Amino acid sequence: MTRNLLTDVAGLSVGSADDARLASGVTCVLFDAAAVAACDVRGGGPGTRETDLLALGRTVERVDALVLSGGSAFGxxxxxxxxxxxxxxxxxxAxxxxxxxxxxxxxxxxxxxxxxxAWGRFPPxxxxAYAAAAAATAEDFALGSVGAGLGATTVDLKGGLGSASAVTEDGVTVAALAAVNACGGAVIGGGPWFWAGAVERDGEYGGHGLPQRVPAAALTPRTKGMPGQNTTLVIVATDAILDRSQAQRLAVMAQxxxxxxxxxxxxPLDGDIVFAAATGRVALPDPVFALTRLGAVAAQVVARAIARGVFEATALPFPDALPAYRDRFKG
Structure with missing residues (x-):
């Protein structure tokens, strides 16, 4: 039975911890055994740790965990x-x-x-993150305004933590975890349609599909914040056996x-990044076409995870806080 979560990929667990007063938090992915990993950064204002280690040709090719956090550089x-x-x-x-x-x-x-x-000398x-790791589970986990998604927003709606999964025609599982704090928007013309409506499965973010016609006004870019004040963070995981080069291609396609x-x-206002990790349980039938199929499906689960992050979010309890999707579209 699938959960439509990152934990559908065998060999990993997910944990979150947050602070309601702080309005921020952390989400981590722990691997049962060190996993091959890579990353692809497309945003103009990233905040990262140890991503140079994930480049091709580095000595250490596997990671024990990946972490997504609020807090900007403090995180x-x-x-x-x-x-x-x-x-x-x-x-x-070793x-x-x-x-x-x-x-x-x-x-x-x-x-x-x-x-x-106002946390004092040291940020929390x-x-x-230690609490998130201690709480990590290989079963169901919460989405929306939790962990790294607690304080996240988009241009017009509350952002949050989202996840989705799929199985390719080759029998490979691929899933995504997204902390959605986008410079732009996830909905078309104020909603209720999601830009990702074409790839939605089983009404996972409302079942509205796409509008018959995209309003011209929706094509005018709307953004929030200043440089560095945004970023959508994504972890894509698969149970496929991949080397570092293949994991890098998976991260690129997932973007x-x-x-x-x-x-x-x-x-230039985003720090968008995709981490790709392989737990190495299922062999690809061939190194080119099966990887192509895996990357194409990975892009779909990333889009679905992003939409679910917005759909599942709840508004922050502060004056002038952005509304949540479900508050705006209760029907």
Missing amino acids: LDAASGVQAFLREQGRGF VGAMRVPIVPGAVLFDLLNGGDK YREL DGFATALYPVHT
């Missing part, structure tokens, strides 16, 4: 919390008698969403899901 501390948790479990890259958990991550900007960011993201689900996207 880069989150990876240290997950690293601490994994070290207690004896996980990590260096002599030491083990160093490999935990790349990325952050989104949610510092101006109305939450109390390391401790939130097409952003263009399906958001408008505009990959702007």
Whole structure:
């Protein structure tokens, strides 16, 4: 039975932790065994940790976890919390008698969403991330305004944490996890239609499909914020056996899901990134066409995860907070 979540991919677990007063949080993906991983950055204002390690030709080719966090640059501390948790479990890259958990991550900007960011000397993201790792599950997990999605917004609606999954015709599972804090919007002309309506499955974000005609006004780009104040973060995972080069191609192809689900996207104002990870359970029948099919389906699940992140979100309880999709379209 599928859950339509990242945890449909065997060999990983997902955990989130957040602080309602802070209006921010952390979401992490832990791998049962170190996974081959890569990343592709398209936004003009990224905030990342250890992404250089994911480039082709690097010595360490596998990661123990991936982390998505609010807090802008302060949220880069989150990876240290997950690293601490994994070290207690004896996980990590062996260096002599030491083990160093490999935990790349990325952050989104949610510092101006109305939450109390007066945290004192040290930001809370390391401790939130440790709690997220300790809470990680390979079963169902919450979507919407939780974890890294708690403080997220789009240009006109509350953003959030979304996920979706699919199985390719080759029997390979691929799924996405998205923290949607986009510079642009996920809905057409104010809604109720999602830009990703064409790839929706089983009414997972309302079942409205696409309008008969896209209003001309909807094609005028609308954006929020200043450079660095946005970013949609995505983790794509598969149970396929991939090498680093194939994982990199998967990340590149999965980026097409952003263009399906958001408008505009990959702007100078965003830090959009896709991490791709393979848990290595299922062999591809061939290295070219099966990877092509996997990447095409990955782009669809990314688009669906982004739309679900907005659909499942709830509004923040602050003055002038953006409405949630379900508040605006109760019917």
